[in-house]
Amino acid sequence: MNKDNTCREDCAHYTLAEHHTCFKDQFCAKQTACNGRIIDCKYIDSDMWVCRA
Numbered sequence: 001m002n003k004d005n006t007c008r009e010d011c012a013h014y015t016l017a018e019h020h021t022c023f024k025d026q027f028c029a030k031q032t033a034c035n036g037r038i039i040d041c042k043y044i045d046s047d048m049w050v051c052r053a
Contacts, residue, residue: 011041
């Protein structure tokens, strides 16, 4: 969601999702880029995996 390929900021930093790059030209290179806003962002103090949708 940012040019550094991280999402380490707080929710206020990510009110607008923007496509910057695709990590190693993998899964996202085959999908339509996400556009729009992140709604109702909540902080979760945890490391996690995000499933690809």
